Amino acid sequence: MGNISYSAVVLDEKSKQKLIQKFKNIIPENWMIMCDHMTINSGEIDLELKKYLGLAVRLSINDMAIDENVIAVGVSGFKSFNKKPHITLAINAQNDGEQMMSNKLTDWKMLKRPLFIVGKVTEVEFK
Numbered sequence: 531m532g533n534i535s536y537s538a539v540v541l542d543e544k545s546k547q548k549l550i551q552k553f554k555n556i557i558p559e560n561w562m563i564m565c566d567h568m569t570i571n572s573g574e575i576d577l578e579l580k581k582y583l584g585l586a587v588r589l590s591i592n593d594m595a596i597d598e599n600v601i602a603v604g605v606s607g608f609k610s611f612n613k614k615p616h617i618t619l620a621i622n623a624q625n626d627g628e629q630m631m632s633n634k635l636t637d638w639k640m641l642k643r644p645l646f647i648v649g650k651v652t653e654v655e656f657k
Contacts, residue, residue, distance in 0.1 A: 534653045537575035538567035539587055539608050541617070545647035549591070549603070552645055553619055556594075557601060561620040564629055568649065571611040575653055579609060582651040591617070591645040595635035599627035604638055608651070614638070 541549070549565050550557075557563065568589060570576070575583060593604040595616075602616040612633060621627035 533655050534574045535656045536572050537570040537579070537651070537653050539570065539589060539649035540567045540652045540654070541565070541647060541649040542586075545649060548645070548647055549617070549619065552591075553594070553601070553603070556596065557620045558622070560622075560624060561601070561627075562623045563620050564618045565620070566617075567652075567654070568605045568608070568610060568615055568617050569612055570609065570651070575651070576609075576611070579651070582608075583653065584651065586648055586650050589617075589647050589649060591641065591647060593638045593640045594619075595632075595638045597631075597635060597637075598622060599625055600629070600631040600635065602632035602635055603645075 587608045589605050589607040591603045599622045601619040605615045618629040618632040
C-alpha cells in the first residue's frame with residue numbers, strides 16, 4: 531500500500547507496436563516514443579474498478595491530437611478519470627515535452643476508422 535503511482539491499462543507489446551506502426555509517419559524522428567498506457571487514475575485503482583485488476587481489456591483508438599510537445603491518441607473502451615482518455619504516443623523531450631502535457635491537448639481529429647488494441651488493467655508502482 532502507498533507505493534502505487536497510478537492505475538492504468540498497460541498495453542501489451544503487440545498493441546504498442548501496432549500503434550507505433552500506425553502513427554510512425556507523424557512522429558518526428560527525434561521525439562521519444564512513449565506509447566505504453568492509458569491512465570485510469572492517480573494512485574491505487576478506484577474501488578469500483580478493482581474487480582478488473584489483472585484483466586485484459588480492448589481499447590478503441592478513435593482520434594488523435596498533436597502540438598509542439600506531445601502526440602496522443604484518444605481512447606475509449608475502459609473508464610478513465612482523465613477529462614479526455616488518451617495514450618501518449620510520443621513527446622518532444624528536447625523541448626521539455628512530458629507525458630502529462632497530453633492532458634492539455636484540445637485539437638482532436640477523428641481517425642477514418644478506429645484502431646483496436648489490448649492492455650491489462652494494472653496498478654503501476656513508483657520507480
